[in-house]
Structure formats: C-alpha cells, structure tokens
Amino acid sequence: MSASSFDTGEARASKRLAICVFCGVESGQDAGTQRLAGELGAHIAGRGHLLVYGAGGSGLMGAVARGASRSGGPIMGVLPAFLHEREHAAGAPVQTLMLTRDHTDRKLRMMASADAFIALPGGYGTLDGILEVATRAQLGLHRKPLVLLDSGGFWEQFRDLISAIHNRGFVVADTPPFELAYTVQEAMRMVEDKVTT
Numbered sequence: 342m343s344a345s346s347f348d349t350g351e352a353r354a355s356k357r358l359a360i361c362v363f364c365g366v367e368s369g370q371d372a373g374t375q376r377l378a379g380e381l382g383a384h385i386a387g388r389g390h391l392l393v394y395g396a397g398g399s400g401l402m403g404a405v406a407r408g409a410s411r412s413g414g415p416i417m418g419v420l421p422a423f424l425h426e427r428e429h430a431a432g433a434p435v436q437t438l439m440l441t442r443d444h445t446d447r448k449l450r451m452m453a454s455a456d457a458f459i460a461l462p463g464g465y466g467t468l469d470g471i472l473e474v475a476t477r478a479q480l481g482l483h484r485k486p487l488v489l490l491d492s493g494g495f496w497e498q499f500r501d502l503i504s505a506i507h508n509r510g511f512v513v514a515d516t517p518p519f520e521l522a523y524t525v526q527e528a529m530r531m532v533e534d535k536v537t538t
C-alpha cells in the first residue's frame with residue numbers, strides 16, 4: 342500500500358479490526374476537534390474497520406459515526422437502554438445497536454468487542470472508558486492498544502497527570518498503558534501496527 346493511499350484512508354488495511362472510539366456526547370467548544378472526529382470516523386471506515394462506539398447521535402460521538410457512515414463503514418453502537426432517547430434517537434446514523442443494562446455493562450461489551458481503542462476529547466464518560474481500559478491493561482488483563490488522539494493539548498494534560506502519579510510512586514510500571522497521537526493517520530498506524538504485530 343502506498344503512503345498516500347494510507348493518508349487519505351482510501352486503502353483497506355490488511356486486517357479488519359473492531360476499533361472502539363471513546364469521545365464526548367457533547368461537541369466541546371473547538372470546531373477543529375469536531376472536524377477531527379469526523380475525519381477519524383471516515384478513516385476507520387475507509388480502512389475497512391468496524392467502528393464500535395457509544396451509539397450517540399450528537400456531539401463528537403455523532404460526528405465520528407457520521408464520518409464512518411459517509412465512508413460506508415459498518416458501525417456498532419453500544420449504550421444503556423435508558424439513554425436511547427436522550428443520546429441515540431436524535432441523529433445517529435444507521436448502525437447495529439446493542440442496548441445494555443447500564444454503563445458498566447456497556448463498557449464491558451465495548452471492551453470485549455474491540456481490538457483497539459482510540460479516545461477523542463470528552464467528559465466523565467470518556468474518562469471513565471479510558472481509565473477502565475488502562476486499569477485492565479495495568480493488571481495484565483489485556484494487551485489491546487489505547488491511543489489518545491490529541492486535540493489542542495487535551496490529552497497532554499491527562500498524560501501529565503498520569504506522569505505525576507507515576508513519579509509519586511503510586512504506579513510501579515515504567516510506562517503508562519496508552520500513547521498519544523496527534524493526527525488521525527498516526528493514531529490509525531499505531532493501532533494497526535500494534536494489533537497486527
């Protein structure tokens with residue numbers, strides 16, 4: 342595959358993955374982050390992967406899903422049944438919908454379904470998702486990659502907090518169980534390289 346076809350997301354990856362995206366159900370204040378969300382969805386679909394996400398129709402979630410949908414990719418949305426009206430009904434594209442009992446069940450389904458995780462900015466739900474994935478990685482329960490796709494330094498602040506926690510001796514592992522990426526292409530490469538090697 343040529344570098345240029347990878348960069349546009351047109352070329353299919355050699356292995357089809359299920360990539361779980363954690364991100365806000367709100368849009369945030371930065372239009373660049375909203376564009377990044379659509380670009381990420383488009384690349385996941387363009388590379389032939391399945392998008393697994395929180396089934397939302399609004400905010401960054403909606404943008405990721407519409408990006409994947411426009412590129413013709415399959416989508417699996419997972420959300421607690423009680424949030425269906427509030428988060429899914431307005432504007433989520435066609436997808437396979439999995440309704441769960443609660444947020445905990447949702448995270449377990451998402452983690453079991455995915456080969457890798459990419460996080461965009463978000464709120465408590467997004468942080469809850471990545472901390473669950475990171476905690477389980479620290480415990481040796483999985484080796485699936487977790488990539489934090491930065492936008493405007495959002496994840497740099499999180500990385501600095503985690504570094505401080507490491508430096509104060511509360512985590513003994515040398516490196517945190519996630520990496521930062523600064524472009525969609527970089528995030529996709531990290532995920533594909535780690536899952537397929």
Ligand SMILES: C/C(=C\CNc1ncnc2c1ncn2[C@@H]1O[C@H](COP(=O)(O)O)[C@@H](O)[C@H]1O)CO
Pocket residue numbers: 364365366367395397424428443444445463464465466467468469470
């Ligand atoms: C509510 C519970 C625990 C802590 N909070 C959350 N846990 C899991 N998912 C959540 C929580 N708060 C919101 N969410 C959902 O995550 C998605 C993204 O939310 P964000 O806050 O915009 O990042 C969204 O679907 C939220 O409903 C006890 O189980």
